[in-house]
Amino acid sequence: MSIIKRDFYARDTLIVAKDLLGQVLCRKVNNKICKGIIVEVEAYTQDDPACHAYKGLTGRCASLFAEPGTAYVYLIYGIHNCVNISTYKKGYGSGVLIRALEPLQNIENTNGPSKICKAMCITRELDGKDVKKMNSGLWLEYGEKIPKNKIVQTTRIGITKAADYKWRFYIKDNKFVSKL
DNA sequence: GATAAGATGTTA
């Protein structure tokens, strides 16, 4: 397994989102390593009304504007954390929300964006971390390539704006994709 | 099985 490099993230957000399927999200806490295969994602860009970066750079979403391959971790509904990876280029607010994982190592039950964070101890301390470095405690590695006919593209979940954008991608027939 | 409601805190 090798770590995913900058070039991967420095592309169009939709492409990165699709290509993240099958890659492996890794987290090190208390000398334990957790791993899971990414099976479901959503793309968000600065031109997208549903994106936190739509209204421009704010304190909360600054990580979306950072170098490609930066973690954006935020609190939603007062209770739950969600994790994104910033994409495209520095100064442009875009990223990919990791919605579901297939457990590989030291985790289970990760069929939702906040469940991932709970299972892997991803908190807002990780906001702004560089996921291209293992010593951030959170990074991604190359996994299996997913054949095109196994990738489903559809509408995003839990948003009210731009609800017609088909910017959600998941692996067909995978048990760990979140429910409607 | 399905659907509805409640928890909860940060943000602009």
Place this chain on the structure above:
DNA sequence: AACATCTTATCA
């Protein structure tokens, strides 16, 4: 006031 969610309760 809105919010990129999850769990529990209450039906059937």
